[in-house]
Amino acid sequence: MAQVFQNSEIILTEMSEGSLRLMGETIKHNNMCSRVKTENLNWGEDAGKMYKFREMKLDFIIGSDIIYIEQAFQLLAETILQLSSQDTKTIIANADHGNLSKFEEFIRSGPYSQKLLLQEIGKEWQHELFQADDIKIYLIQPI
Numbered sequence: 517m518a519q520v521f522q523n524s525e526i527i528l529t530e531m532s533e534g535s536l537r538l539m540g541e542t543i544k545h546n547n548m549c550s551r552v553k554t555e556n557l558n559w560g561e562d563a564g565k566m567y568k569f570r571e572m573k574l575d576f577i578i579g580s581d582i583i584y585i586e587q588a589f590q591l592l593a594e595t596i597l598q599l600s601s602q603d604t605k606t607i608i609a610n611a612d613h614g615n616l617s618k619f620e621e622f623i624r625s626g627p628y629s630q631k632l633l634l635q636e637i638g639k640e641w642q643h644e645l646f647q648a649d650d651i652k653i654y655l656i657q658p659i
């Protein structure tokens with residue numbers, strides 16, 4: 517994303533300190549320190565930080581392989597909702613660890629059904645080299 521959107525500001529978030537350190541090294545290695553930052557974020561837990569991010573009017577929230585623990589569905593959905601302005605697009609690419617359909621149902625029929633719209637991005641929109649049968653890509657937007 518940083519390469520494609522040359523004027524963008526990017527924040528990589530994680531709850532794991534070890535992962536944050538590795539992200540920092542990767543950013544340095546790619547000479548991206550001026551535009552790419554890291555920040556500790558535990559889904560749903562830091563209201564002040566959520567508020568700060570939301571105020572930045574994020575264009576995209578990108579997640580990779582973050583849907584796997586059913587107990588975290590609510591925290592993840594709440595975080596997406598809190599970080600989203602009206603135009604924010606959340607894109608999540610995820611391997612199916614067995615509960616993607618439960619996540620779809622949680623968003624579409626659960627407590628977020630009137631707040632978030634979840635759509636699957638069809639294979640016809642995905643680059644043929646970078647798609648796989650067991651990986652789904654979702655677009656989630658606030659309603």
Ligand SMILES: C[S@@+](CC[C@H](N)C(=O)[O-])C[C@H]1O[C@@H](n2cnc3c(N)ncnc32)[C@H](O)[C@@H]1O
Nearest residue numbers: 530531532535557558559579580581582588591
């Ligand atoms: C399967 S890993 C995927 C890591 C990386 N995005 C990737 O694609 O390689 C899932 C990630 O979700 C993060 N995660 C899980 N629960 C979280 C939470 N409650 N708050 C913040 N991050 C969380 C974990 O720290 C972990 O790094």
